[in-house]
Amino acid sequence: MELVNFLGIQLLNALWLSALFFMLAVGLSVVFGLLDVLNLAHCTLYMIGAYIGYTIVGLVDSYWFALLVAPVAVTAIGAVLYLVLLRRLRGNHLVQALVTFGLLFVGYDAARMIWGVEQFKIAEPTLLTESFPIFGQKYPFYRLFVFGVGLATALALYLGLDRTRLGAIVRAGVDDRETAAILGINIDRAFFIVFCIGTALAGFAGVLAAPIRTIEPGMDVEILIPALIVVVIGGPGSLKGAVLGAFIIATAETFGPVILPEFSSFIMYAVMAGVLLVRPQGLLPVRPAH
Amino acid sequence: MPARDPLSLATVVLLFGGALAAALFVDAYRLTIVIEIAILVIFVLSIDFLVGYSGLVTFGHAGFMGVGAYALAYLSHFLGWPVGVAMLAGVALGAVSGIVIGALVTRVSGVFFIMVTLAVSMMFWAWASKARKFGADDGLGGMKRLDLTAIGIDLNSDRVFAVACIVLAVLTYVFFLWLVRSPFGQTLKAIKQNENRARAQGCPVQHYKVAAFAVAGAVAAFAGELHLQNTRFVHPEVAHWIRSGEGLIVVIVGGAGTLAGPVIGGFLFVLFHRVVESFTAHWQIWMGLMFVAIVLAAPDGLYGRLQSLLGARRAAPERRAADA
Numbered sequence: 001m002e003l004v005n006f007l008g009i010q011l012l013n014a015l016w017l018s019a020l021f022f023m024l025a026v027g028l029s030v031v032f033g034l035l036d037v038l039n040l041a042h043c044t045l046y047m048i049g050a051y052i053g054y055t056i057v058g059l060v061d062s063y064w065f066a067l068l069v070a071p072v073a074v075t076a077i078g079a080v081l082y083l084v085l086l087r088r089l090r091g092n093h094l095v096q097a098l099v100t101f102g103l104l105f106v107g108y109d110a111a112r113m114i115w116g117v118e119q120f121k122i123a124e125p126t127l128l129t130e131s132f133p134i135f136g137q138k139y140p141f142y143r144l145f146v147f148g149v150g151l152a153t154a155l156a157l158y159l160g161l162d163r164t165r166l167g168a169i170v171r172a173g174v175d176d177r178e179t180a181a182i183l184g185i186n187i188d189r190a191f192f193i194v195f196c197i198g199t200a201l202a203g204f205a206g207v208l209a210a211p212i213r214t215i216e217p218g219m220d221v222e223i224l225i226p227a228l229i230v231v232v233i234g235g236p237g238s239l240k241g242a243v244l245g246a247f248i249i250a251t252a253e254t255f256g257p258v259i260l261p262e263f264s265s266f267i268m269y270a271v272m273a274g275v276l277l278v279r280p281q282g283l284l285p286v287r288p289a290h
Numbered sequence: 291m292p293a294r295d296p297l298s299l300a301t302v303v304l305l306f307g308g309a310l311a312a313a314l315f316v317d318a319y320r321l322t323i324v325i326e327i328a329i330l331v332i333f334v335l336s337i338d339f340l341v342g343y344s345g346l347v348t349f350g351h352a353g354f355m356g357v358g359a360y361a362l363a364y365l366s367h368f369l370g371w372p373v374g375v376a377m378l379a380g381v382a383l384g385a386v387s388g389i390v391i392g393a394l395v396t397r398v399s400g401v402f403f404i405m406v407t408l409a410v411s412m413m414f415w416a417w418a419s420k421a422r423k424f425g426a427d428d429g430l431g432g433m434k435r436l437d438l439t440a441i442g443i444d445l446n447s448d449r450v451f452a453v454a455c456i457v458l459a460v461l462t463y464v465f466f467l468w469l470v471r472s473p474f475g476q477t478l479k480a481i482k483q484n485e486n487r488a489r490a491q492g493c494p495v496q497h498y499k500v501a502a503f504a505v506a507g508a509v510a511a512f513a514g515e516l517h518l519q520n521t522r523f524v525h526p527e528v529a530h531w532i533r534s535g536e537g538l539i540v541v542i543v544g545g546a547g548t549l550a551g552p553v554i555g556g557f558l559f560v561l562f563h564r565v566v567e568s569f570t571a572h573w574q575i576w577m578g579l580m581f582v583a584i585v586l587a588a589p590d591g592l593y594g595r596l597q598s599l600l601g602a603r604r605a606a607p608e609r610r611a612a613d614a
Contacts, residue, residue, distance in 0.1 A: 113572055232402060269413040273406075280402065
């Protein structure tokens with residue numbers, strides 16, 4: 001019974017963490033897989049989202065307002081970044097990686113200049129401060145809420161890609177950009193919208209994570225590596241891949257320290273190396289291997 | 291690279307000569323800058339060999355610095371080996387890990403390659419920051435420098451150590467100059483330009499790439515050993531991917547696919563860092579903005595820009611390939 005309780009709690013932790021990983025990785029992954037833009041500064045936008053959320057909560061004392069407004073602000077920043085910089089670098093991975101790597105430094109110091117080096121947290125919204133009894137202990141509702149939001153996001157993105165006009169345009173553009181453009185579809189605009197959605201999700205994830213994880217300079221780099229690994233093992237551009245990858249990595253991250261404390265920090269990397277050896281194109285690639 | 295390149299020669303003679311003069315005359319604080327430059331130059335030359343000459347854009351090269359530093363720390367500090375022997379063993383281990391990791395990562399290409407190299411190096415970092423024997427993420431001090439007092443050289447003096455590091459940086463430069471002109475280096479260049487063509491001509495492409503990793507891994511491990519002896523401290527930060535990224539930036543900013551480029555980049559990076567740092571605590575924002583500006587404005591790097599400014603630019607198609 002002890003063991004079941006214990007593993008149950010770990011499983012719940014893996015669930016909310018996988019929701020967080022998913023929301024970050026899906027932006028990275030879709031932006032990379034569809035737009036061919038590798039944005040190492042993606043998680044910087046997540047960090048900025050968390051900080052802006054913190055500032056908003058300080059001003060108006062409403063978590064829900066912050067959850068709504070911070071992603072909008074982050075999207076505005078991301079849009080400028082895309083229009084001014086990233087759009088010009090499309091297709092050149094090395095330069096993209098380097099430019100966005102440079103932006104990591106800019107973001108880190110900008111956060112230190114504006115908010116200082118202190119650690120912050122946003123309080124959970126009053127609706128969700130309670131815990132509920134499960135597996136012999138109390139588990140915070142808020143974490144379950146994060147998982148629910150992640151699940152809803154995945155579903156919405158799936159339906160959006162599968163059922164909407166924008167989704168069809170994006171799929172067409174990924175398949176054959178030039179033909180789609182010849183048919184009169186404004187591919188650039190569609191891709192821009194996709195980039196903005198990815199950015200908004202990063203900002204959204206920042207506010208969602210803020211009551212659980214600490215807001216501090218460097219929180220972006222800390223989560224960038226797991227997010228990249230999720231993208232790689234799922235298959236870049238693949239929505240289902242991001243879901244599966246996020247769950248695998250979150251599980252490795254939560255169960256690892258418990259089962260193999262000595263090697264906990266390795267497990268994530270070992271999983272990735274293993275996946276790449278067996279399936280270099282990722283577990284659920286957008287297109288089958290040529 | 292043309293067989294004789296007066297611009298390249300003039301640049302490196304000027305820079306290394308300046309560093310040597312500085313090492314002889316500047317005060318103790320500036321000596322640390324000179325040492326830092328020399329070690330960074332060795333490190334980034336090894337990155338350029340992969341990125342600029344072999345087309346292998348690694349984002350995890352600092353991992354090899356970590357291998358060198360931790361191997362040296364283990365062998366000399368814990369097992370009591372003489373530092374010289376331990377250094378040789380560390381370099382050999384760098385080459386071996388280059389072979390193992392090279393064999394793994396060259397299975398993928400493009401952006402996957404960037405991410406996998408990053409992740410593999412962070413595996414080492416993750417291990418090092420938990421390794422209690424080495425002080426985990428606090429690091430461990432009390433490391434020894436190479437003892438050359440038998441031949442009248444005292445490396446414990448920072449001035450002597452600085453001169454030694456510059457000499458080693460020059461030797462590394464000459465080594466790579468020789469290597470890229472050798473049949474081995476030329477074959478790597480051919481693979482970088484057109485992998486399929488090289489393969490069709492019967493070249494064992496994979497073996498060459500792995501061999502390039504072995505060389506670059508060994509040299510980076512050596513840089514890691516010097517770094518350890520400079521600070522007398524072993525710390526996981528040496529292998530962090532941010533350091534790999536910085537090294538890559540230095541190569542690109544200086545000019546990938548040239549040997550003078552990374553040397554220029556290494557000098558500029560350390561000097562810029564130290565100068566800006568003395569004005570403001572927020573040096574990273576300026577560093578980041580400068581990275582972005584240079585990468586956008588001079589895709590061929592500063593050395594490429596210098597070449598075209600001086601009209602010395604001959605047909606050098608391989609430099610373009612840095613964008614690939």
